[in-house]
Amino acid sequence: MSTTGHALQFAPPAASTEARCNLIGLDRQALEAEMAAIGAPAFRARQLWHWIYHRGATDFAAMTSLAKDFRARLAEQFVIERPAIATAQHSVDGTRKWLLRFGDGQEVETVHIPEEDRGTLCVSSQVGCTLTCTFCHTGTQRLVRNLSAAEIVGQVMTARDQLGEWPSPQDGRLLSNIVLMGMGEPLYNYDNVAQAMKIVMDGEGISISKRRITLSTAGVAPMIERCGRELNINLAISLHAVNDELRDQIVPINRKYPLATLLEACRNYPGLTNARRITFEYVMLKDVNDSPAEARELVRLLKGIPAKVNLIPFNPWPGAPFECSTAAAIKRFSDIVFDAGYSSPIRTPRGQDIMAACGQLKSASIKKRRSESAAAAP
Ligand code: SAH
Numbered sequence: 001m002s003t004t005g006h007a008l009q010f011a012p013p014a015a016s017t018e019a020r021c022n023l024i025g026l027d028r029q030a031l032e033a034e035m036a037a038i039g040a041p042a043f044r045a046r047q048l049w050h051w052i053y054h055r056g057a058t059d060f061a062a063m064t065s066l067a068k069d070f071r072a073r074l075a076e077q078f079v080i081e082r083p084a085i086a087t088a089q090h091s092v093d094g095t096r097k098w099l100l101r102f103g104d105g106q107e108v109e110t111v112h113i114p115e116e117d118r119g120t121l122c123v124s125s126q127v128g129c130t131l132t133c134t135f136c137h138t139g140t141q142r143l144v145r146n147l148s149a150a151e152i153v154g155q156v157m158t159a160r161d162q163l164g165e166w167p168s169p170q171d172g173r174l175l176s177n178i179v180l181m182g183m184g185e186p187l188y189n190y191d192n193v194a195q196a197m198k199i200v201m202d203g204e205g206i207s208i209s210k211r212r213i214t215l216s217t218a219g220v221a222p223m224i225e226r227c228g229r230e231l232n233i234n235l236a237i238s239l240h241a242v243n244d245e246l247r248d249q250i251v252p253i254n255r256k257y258p259l260a261t262l263l264e265a266c267r268n269y270p271g272l273t274n275a276r277r278i279t280f281e282y283v284m285l286k287d288v289n290d291s292p293a294e295a296r297e298l299v300r301l302l303k304g305i306p307a308k309v310n311l312i313p314f315n316p317w318p319g320a321p322f323e324c325s326t327a328a329a330i331k332r333f334s335d336i337v338f339d340a341g342y343s344s345p346i347r348t349p350r351g352q353d354i355m356a357a358c359g360q361l362k363s364a365s366i367k368k369r370r371s372e373s374a375a376a377a378p
């Protein structure tokens with residue numbers, strides 16, 4: 001008999017009283033250690049890995065290659081627990097957004113963006129974000145904590161559940177790519193992000209290649225080299241301004257790691273070649289950073305770095321202090337960058353109708369809780 005399924009179905013969201021250990025998020029060594037602790041040999045960990053990450057099992061009872069009494073023992077000690085889905089939204093353009101709730105009631109958003117030749121999952125690394133970039137909705141959320149490796153991997157597992165994509169298909173996947181571009185700054189939670197990505201990349205499980213994973217950072221310069229060396233995934237930089245004066249204002253982490261420091265770290269990113277470039281993201285803010293002179297300065301700054309530029313039309317949110325650049329200004333900017341030899345696509349916003357586009361993510365429940373607590377104040 002399995003109690004796991006019941007625990008998942010009926011446990012209240014704040015099931016932190018759960019004494020059983022969640023196996024999701026443990027790396028192979030940790031899983032082996034758990035098995036050793038209950039007297040099971042290391043190959044049991046390999047079997048479990050296959051069931052959890054290749055087959056997507058949520059219930060030990062389904063693991064038919066394991067002896068029945070062993071399955072029962074596992075169910076007594078462990079769970080295979082995903083985050084709960086608080087809300088699910090579907091955009092007219094096919095984009096899906098899930099608000100996921102963890103054991104302590106904290107929530108993040110995860111977005112799936114289907115395209116013709118791929119399907120990208122935009123994964124969050126923190127509840128909220130400490131960076132306070134002035135154009136980003138997530139930065140206005142006050143409650144912040146790091147996500148655990150289990151909570152990061154859990155976003156991928158839940159998305160795969162929802163897309164009906166178990167066992168891991170070879171090709172033609174609905175979830176083929178991952179971008180660490182959701183809520184939070186992934187390089188402020190590097191250890192958990194790294195552990196989660198190693199699990200997701202493992203060839204005997206979810207098996208998403210490092211070439212299909214992109215980490216986006218606002219510019220935590222000292223962590224960039226390590227990220228490339230250890231994970232070897234694609235790097236994206238949220239640049240958004242070409243001089244320190246403006247970048248200090250709109251991407252405040254620039255005061256700590258100014259442009260020269262950040263670009264030096266980019267130049268030294270391990271594994272950079274012309275076939276493997278850094279993506280520089282540039283949000284188009286009307287009359288703020290969208291002049292032809294700034295486009296030319298961008299080209300100058302990128303000199304010598306294998307780079308491509310993604311121009312992101314600003315996505316509005318309630319009370320945002322910016323407007324999106326005009327189509328003509330964006331085109332003019334893109335042409336200058338393109339003529340200098342850089343790919344400079346203008347990103348089409350996806351999922352705008354469900355507030356799923358870049359910079360729009362923010363968990364409403366936290367807003368609600370804050371206003372509730374404000375209302376409760378004397
Ligand atoms: N903290 C990381 C991960 C977030 S990625 C980072 O800053 O890179 C989210 C991307 O969306 C970043 O490039 C961010 O700058 C961009 N973004 C934020 N708000 C936006 C908005 N309102 N419109 C368009 N892009 C936005």
